[in-house]
Amino acid sequence: MISSSHKGCKISYKKVPQMLTLIISISECPLTSQYNDNILHSSSNFTCPSPLNNIDLCTVVIQNLEMTLVNCESYCVFIGKDLADPxxxxxxxxxxYGLQxxxxxxxxxxxxxxxxxxxxxxxxxxxxxxxxxxxxxxxxxxxxxxxxxxxxxxxxxxxxxxxxxxxxxxxxxxxxxxxxxxxxxxxxxxxxxxxxxxxxxxxxxGFDHEQSRSDRDTHIRILLENVIRGMEFNFRKIQTRNLGTPYDYNSVMHYGRFAFSSNRQPTIVPIPDANVAIGRATQMSPNDILRINRLYNCSMSTKIEHTPHYWH
Structure with missing residues (x-):
């Protein structure tokens, strides 16, 4: 953990693999509103809770290592030099950076x-x-x-x-x-x-996570209230190419039910049957293989698997 200060704000931060997590002491930040065109917002678009005087810490994920604190009023904004790493x-x-x-x-x-x-x-x-x-x-x-x-x-x-x-x-x-x-x-x-x-x-x-599929909401529930604060962006839903294949709980690309949990409670729950196992694949599923063959127009044929697995 490294500590520094700038313009009255005490900043402590630690390096997380390929990204930086900053813990900011809001109570010691001046409430200024200095902005410029080079501001880089936090990658998770994290907004500090309000009112500020009722909290001690604000955790944000930012895109740059060599940073200068610009504003810490209603949210935390930083400017600095972009990292070469992704x-x-x-x-x-x-x-x-910039393509999240x-x-x-x-x-x-x-x-x-x-x-x-x-x-x-x-x-x-x-x-x-x-x-x-x-x-x-x-x-x-x-x-x-x-x-x-x-x-x-x-x-x-x-x-x-x-x-x-x-x-x-x-x-x-x-x-x-x-x-x-x-x-x-x-x-x-x-x-x-x-x-x-x-x-x-x-x-x-070229494949994204299974739980990010555009049709996921009829197959899983995302419980953001159980997700580590600032990590909600990991559960985004995107417009995916599903290649005519069903949602696959058995995919090697599926998160487990406790991914990024802050309280040991599930963050992903299958629906309608919450007992279906997810995130336990030991190898590619038939549907994973089928998607590769369809995406790359391979001549192989693979059976589509619809049968879910259950907890025992």
Missing amino acids: LVVEGDIAVP NADPCTARGCLWPKATDGNVYVPYRISNQYSQRETNTIIDGLRSFAQSTCVRFTPLDRQRDFVDIQSQGGCFSFVGRRGGAQVVSLARQGCVFQSTIQHELLHAL
């Missing part, structure tokens, strides 16, 4: 190209940070896509665009092809598992 939203989706509310990636042409032989070749490079056992696990995850889709992850040769697998701060990936070396982070502590590897690679192929 911001991570929804737990593991990396986005460039961007359209789904398939709307801007983020797919990997298809070769004349009908396969989609995605070059990859694995960092030497990993042990041989971890490297083998990652390679197994990469190869699993070839078993039932036309996607082929291949070792990097001289290609310009490729997936750069590294052990950074947690598990995260950009959504879709970004161009150049795009990081897929699989931290050695907690991310080198089949389901996680497939999950992050599915992001890299």
Whole structure:
């Protein structure tokens, strides 16, 4: 935890993987209203509670590290230098700064190209940070896509665009092809598992989280009252391409029911049956595979699975 002060405001902050969480002491901030055109609002559009004199702390997530406090009246605004690293939203989706509310990636042409032989070749490079056992696990995850889709992850040769697998701060990936070396982070502590590897690679192929689907409201309830304050943006709903497939509780892309919980209570509840298991996939579901094949026009055929799983 680092502490500093500026214009009478005491600021303490700590680095969270790929983003910065600031805890601001509102009571010691001057109530000014200095603005300029370079203001960068908090990435979560967090508004400090009112009245201010009844609270001690205000937690915001901001987009820049080298910051100067501009205003702390009805909300907290900062200016500063943008970080080169991506911001991570929804737990593991990396986005460039300023694009947190961007359209789904398939709307801007983020797919990997298809070769004349009908396969989609995605070059990859694995960092030497990993042990041989971890490297083998990652390679197994990469190869699993070839078993039932036309996607082929291949070792990097001289290609310009490729997936750069590294052990950074947690598990995260950009959504879709970004161009150049795009990081897929699989931290050695907690991310080198089949389901996680497939999950992050599915992001890299262009897929969002299942609970972000445009039709989610008929399948799940989001309980924002149980979500950690300032983390509500992780439960956004977006206009997704569902590719004619049903909502899939068994998807490897689905959050668990206690994701980002502040009080050990559920943040996601399936409806109409709250007992359906979510977030427990150990590998891609048949519907995950079907979506890959439909998105990339693969010739494989996969059965659509409608049967939910239940808690025992």
